[in-house]
Amino acid sequence: MKKTTLLLTALLLLGYSAQAQWRAGVFGGAVWNHYSIDTHYMADLKYRGQWGPSAGIAGQYNFADWLGVRAELNMTAKNYRQQRTFESLSGTDYVTANSYLQLPVMASFSFGGSFVRGFLNLGGYGAWWCSSHLKGKYINITSDQVTDVDEDFVFDSTRDNRTEWGLAGGVGVEWRFLSHWAVQAEARCYYGLTSTQKDYMIIQDPRYNTTIGLQAGVFYIF
Amino acid sequence: MKKIGIILALVLATVGCRKESDVILSYGKKDALTFSEASQSFTAQFQALWTGLNCNYGIWDYEMQHGLDWDAVYREYLPLMEELDQRDKEENPVSDEELEALYTAILSPLHDGHLMVEVKNLASGNYIAIYPADLRNASRPDINEGRPPHKGYYLTPQAGENQALRFHLTNTRPGSFIEGQVQAALQALDAAIKALEAKRADLTDLELYFLVQYWAAYRELAAYKLESMQDLDYFNQVLTTKYQNIGIAFEPFDLSDSASWIDIQFMLFDPGIAYFHCTNFYLGQYLEGKLMASECQKIMTQRVSAVWNEWFSAIQDLHKEGKLKGVVIDLRGNTGGYSSDYAYVLGALLPSGGHNVSSARFKSGVGRLDYSPLTPNHFPTLQAEHAVITEPVVVLANSKTVSMAENTCLGAKAMDNAVVMGGNTWGGLSLLLPDPEYYSYTYASSIGVSGETPFYAYIPISSTISDELGILEGVGVTPDIPIALDANLFEATGRDNQLERALQYIRTGE
Numbered sequence: 001m002k003k004t005t006l007l008l009t010a011l012l013l014l015g016y017s018a019q020a021q022w023r024a025g026v027f028g029g030a031v032w033n034h035y036s037i038d039t040h041y042m043a044d045l046k047y048r049g050q051w052g053p054s055a056g057i058a059g060q061y062n063f064a065d066w067l068g069v070r071a072e073l074n075m076t077a078k079n080y081r082q083q084r085t086f087e088s089l090s091g092t093d094y095v096t097a098n099s100y101l102q103l104p105v106m107a108s109f110s111f112g113g114s115f116v117r118g119f120l121n122l123g124g125y126g127a128w129w130c131s132s133h134l135k136g137k138y139i140n141i142t143s144d145q146v147t148d149v150d151e152d153f154v155f156d157s158t159r160d161n162r163t164e165w166g167l168a169g170g171v172g173v174e175w176r177f178l179s180h181w182a183v184q185a186e187a188r189c190y191y192g193l194t195s196t197q198k199d200y201m202i203i204q205d206p207r208y209n210t211t212i213g214l215q216a217g218v219f220y221i222f
Numbered sequence: 223m224k225k226i227g228i229i230l231a232l233v234l235a236t237v238g239c240r241k242e243s244d245v246i247l248s249y250g251k252k253d254a255l256t257f258s259e260a261s262q263s264f265t266a267q268f269q270a271l272w273t274g275l276n277c278n279y280g281i282w283d284y285e286m287q288h289g290l291d292w293d294a295v296y297r298e299y300l301p302l303m304e305e306l307d308q309r310d311k312e313e314n315p316v317s318d319e320e321l322e323a324l325y326t327a328i329l330s331p332l333h334d335g336h337l338m339v340e341v342k343n344l345a346s347g348n349y350i351a352i353y354p355a356d357l358r359n360a361s362r363p364d365i366n367e368g369r370p371p372h373k374g375y376y377l378t379p380q381a382g383e384n385q386a387l388r389f390h391l392t393n394t395r396p397g398s399f400i401e402g403q404v405q406a407a408l409q410a411l412d413a414a415i416k417a418l419e420a421k422r423a424d425l426t427d428l429e430l431y432f433l434v435q436y437w438a439a440y441r442e443l444a445a446y447k448l449e450s451m452q453d454l455d456y457f458n459q460v461l462t463t464k465y466q467n468i469g470i471a472f473e474p475f476d477l478s479d480s481a482s483w484i485d486i487q488f489m490l491f492d493p494g495i496a497y498f499h500c501t502n503f504y505l506g507q508y509l510e511g512k513l514m515a516s517e518c519q520k521i522m523t524q525r526v527s528a529v530w531n532e533w534f535s536a537i538q539d540l541h542k543e544g545k546l547k548g549v550v551i552d553l554r555g556n557t558g559g560y561s562s563d564y565a566y567v568l569g570a571l572l573p574s575g576g577h578n579v580s581s582a583r584f585k586s587g588v589g590r591l592d593y594s595p596l597t598p599n600h601f602p603t604l605q606a607e608h609a610v611i612t613e614p615v616v617v618l619a620n621s622k623t624v625s626m627a628e629n630t631c632l633g634a635k636a637m638d639n640a641v642v643m644g645g646n647t648w649g650g651l652s653l654l655l656p657d658p659e660y661y662s663y664t665y666a667s668s669i670g671v672s673g674e675t676p677f678y679a680y681i682p683i684s685s686t687i688s689d690e691l692g693i694l695e696g697v698g699v700t701p702d703i704p705i706a707l708d709a710n711l712f713e714a715t716g717r718d719n720q721l722e723r724a725l726q727y728i729r730t731g732e
Contacts, residue, residue: 038243040588042662082586089663094595140582140597141663142561142653142684147597158286159591193239197589202293203276205589206241 027217052077091146094136249669250661333696335650369555375716503559548728558625569603585665647698652682
């Protein structure tokens with residue numbers, strides 16, 4: 001929480017100092033999340049990436065024609081699917097749909113002409129794991145019954161690390177179609193560096209999110 | 223370009239900051255490499271057992287609620303195990319008693335009612351076994367109630383209105399099987415001896431030979447007592463054929479299914495109260511004809527089926543005639559068994575299609591708190607066409623009502639017309655699939671191989687969670703109508719006050 005507060009303060013200060021170089025916009029897109037987890041000896045348990053939505057608002061302050069600082073506040077899905085492939089267990093197949101409130105802060109490097117410019121964003125992000133929902137099927141092997149699963153995941157404060165920090169980056173292209181308006185398309189990546197589980201036991205078994213996606217947005221340039 | 227290069231190098235360095243998982247081995251089967259270190263030092267043995275439990279035991283959240291810090295256990299006991307390894311093996315070897323004391327302290331806080339851990343003393347080669355539930359339950363004041371009192375009193379007029387109108391019982395243990403055959407042989411011998419003795423003066427040499435043989439057989443069989451495994455072996459290996467030449471032969475008792483030995487009992491009380499008792503849930507083994515390999519098994523199957531059918535038919539017939547007042551299912555002393563047996567006891571009163579009794583939770587990862595979504599513990603009910611019993615049902619339970627019997631109590635609690643009566647159950651409701659084949663089905667189940675690997679732990683594969691009561695391991699199912707057994711009354715008169723309370727409940731509704 002302390003780190004989140006610092007980031008928010010930095011964003012506010014950035015906003016305060018933004019004047020003519022300030023730009024703000026909204027964006028949305030689709031992201032594909034890969035959950036990195038060691039399944040150890042469970043050979044048929046597969047964690048598969050899943051698509052989900054991402055949307056938010058962005059603000060950017062340009063120090064120079066080629067360099068700016070960009071901050072966003074977005075809701076991003078970090079979904080994944082758990083599947084058993086062994087025949088008698090194949091009834092287990094469900095998606096964990098996670099929503100994260102993210103605050104990426106990135107240096108934005110841009111290059112190109114006046115109307116069409118390319119850009120590269122590079123920085124970090126902090127995120128808060130807001131919610132999680134399980135949907136699909138699960139096999140109860142003692143009853144030999146496949147059950148529909150459609151329930152909210154119950155967070156455990158001992159186990160679940162709801163704060164996520166990581167690297168954020170993206171490359172994209174901008175078209176300034178009016179003097180104060182521009183649209184952007186960007187390929188974005190969030191690379192989690194903190195485990196979704198807390199370090200709550202001697203045995204280490206961290207799990208990480210890696211989220212890549214495509215997003216488009218429109219910006220007003222002051 | 224140089225700055226961009228530095229930035230990219232920093233990014234790449236940061237990308238490598240993710241931690242790796244520790245290597246977790248599969249402890250499901252005996253594997254030389256997996257268990258090699260644990261067979262050589264007390265420290266490695268402890269570390270492997272601690273890790274196996276850490277990853278495969280299913281109710282760590284529940285243990286945390288009870289104040290257990292499993293990491294602290296590791297930190298506390300690792301140095302003590304290291305000390306054991308530093309001992310002089312010749313002058314001061316680790317004794318079974320001190321190893322048992324150490325592991326008792328480590329394991330006794332665990333609440334799972336099925337958990338059993340076997341640890342090999344690497345110094346003596348002996349195995350010690352720790353049963354945390356036994357240790358916990360030993361202090362229960364009602365633990366000595368044990369098995370239900372026998373019902374002899376209720377066959378006599380002394381029982382008054384509680385005198386049984388009908389009574390059928392059987393068991394599949396060797397005693398009744400062997401004694402029945404021996405008694406029949408003695409009767410046959412007695413008749414043969416009397417016939418020959420009657421014409422003693424006119425006996426031919428051959429008849430005299432037979433008379434001597436009959437007497438020899440009679441004396442030995444009359445003196446035979448089945449009191450030990452040696453007696454059983456003697457019967458199976460000697461007596462079955464020893465007197466074959468005089469026409470006395472016995473079916474040997476089939477020991478291959480000793481795990482399925484069961485006692486069952488049906489009594490009918492006035493007015494229309496059907497009582498059923500079984501000592502475990504291996505009924506299906508017999509009722510489904512799974513044990514028919516030997517003549518002995520066929521006889522046992524016939525016996526069990528006959529008593530169960532008496533009970534089931536009585537309930538169905540009385541219900542259809544409108545004369546059924548209620549059903550008593552006595553699970554006192556029932557040690558559990560197969561969940562499929564639900565169909566033949568409580569499930570025989572319920573509609574076909576199964577009964578959701580509670581919820582199951584499986585381990586979904588090696589983390590202590592990695593759990594699957596909850597799924598229904600769906601127990602089978604009788605598939606054959608039958609009338610659903612809507613009359614009151616009482617399930618009798620006590621401190622030795624264990625495992626599947628406790629799940630049956632939960633099933634009764636989930637019924638509108640049933641109550642659980644008696645005492646708190648054992649406290650071990652989670653379900654097991656101890657076959658190593660199932661180890662990799664979930665991240666929980668038994669670890670190691672009993673008597674072979676340096677440790678073995680008998681661990682449920684799922685955790686049973688009552689939708690209303692939560693996890694009941696170490697606690698058990700609390701009866702709706704508590705009533706303690708009056709042991710003094712039973713000792714003095716043979717009366718079973720818990721059974722009488724059940725009959726009263728059905729008769730009066732109170």
